[in-house]
Amino acid sequence: MYKCILCHNELFKNYSEMLCDQCRDTIASYLRLEVIKKEQYNIYIIFFYEGDIKKLIRRYKFHESTYLAKVFSVYLSRAILEAKLNFKHISYIPMYAKKKKVRGYDQSELLARETSKRTGLQFRSIVTRKKRTKSLYRLNRAERKKELIDAFTLNDLVDDVIIIDDIYTTGSTIHEVSKTLEESGIKKYNFLVLA
Numbered sequence: 001m002y003k004c005i006l007c008h009n010e011l012f013k014n015y016s017e018m019l020c021d022q023c024r025d026t027i028a029s030y031l032r033l034e035v036i037k038k039e040q041y042n043i044y045i046i047f048f049y050e051g052d053i054k055k056l057i058r059r060y061k062f063h064e065s066t067y068l069a070k071v072f073s074v075y076l077s078r079a080i081l082e083a084k085l086n087f088k089h090i091s092y093i094p095m096y097a098k099k100k101k102v103r104g105y106d107q108s109e110l111l112a113r114e115t116s117k118r119t120g121l122q123f124r125s126i127v128t129r130k131k132r133t134k135s136l137y138r139l140n141r142a143e144r145k146k147e148l149i150d151a152f153t154l155n156d157l158v159d160d161v162i163i164i165d166d167i168y169t170t171g172s173t174i175h176e177v178s179k180t181l182e183e184s185g186i187k188k189y190n191f192l193v194l195a
């Protein structure tokens with residue numbers, strides 16, 4: 001038996017979103033597909049980070065609800081189509097390896113893997129996080145910048161790539177990843193963020 005991931009009522013059809021009609025409308029009300037244009041790349045943000053979406057993302061990140069990656073990948077894939085993002089590869093901004101070991105999974109990696117299955121974009125692991133960074137939201141701009149210096153290193157020389165991240169806060173992590181890519185001569189890339 002399938003249950004709606006939000007209201008937990010029984011589903012009579014196996015929807016790929018795992019949501020009943022009503023909750024699907026609720027989730028749709030958080031859609032924004034905002035584009036932030038930078039000189040070298042664009043950042044696409046799919047949802048407003050609030051209400052039920054915030055609840056689901058927190059459940060996904062902190063309560064081992066990895067099945068939600070499949071649900072979110074529906075929306076990520078749709079955004080790729082709607083925004084006409086023509087890329088060959090899909091990757092992600094990773095968490096620090098030791099942190100992943102503790103959590104058991106990397107939430108952005110799973111999003112990229114599920115979206116790869118759904119879209120046919122080739123999955124690649126483009127960068128590695130070299131050091132454990134503090135939670136950035138507590139820091140001011142200068143502290144964030146300092147914290148992120150040399151945080152990433154290129155793992156795989158892959159151009160023509162969409163890079164997935166889970167939550168957009170200040171853009172400083174994305175900026176740092178983009179610096180790593182630019183230094184390696186990678187030119188064609190965009191970021192796609194869940195919320």
Ligand SMILES: [Zn+2]
Pocket residue numbers: 004005006007008009019020021022023024
């Ligand atoms: Zn429901």
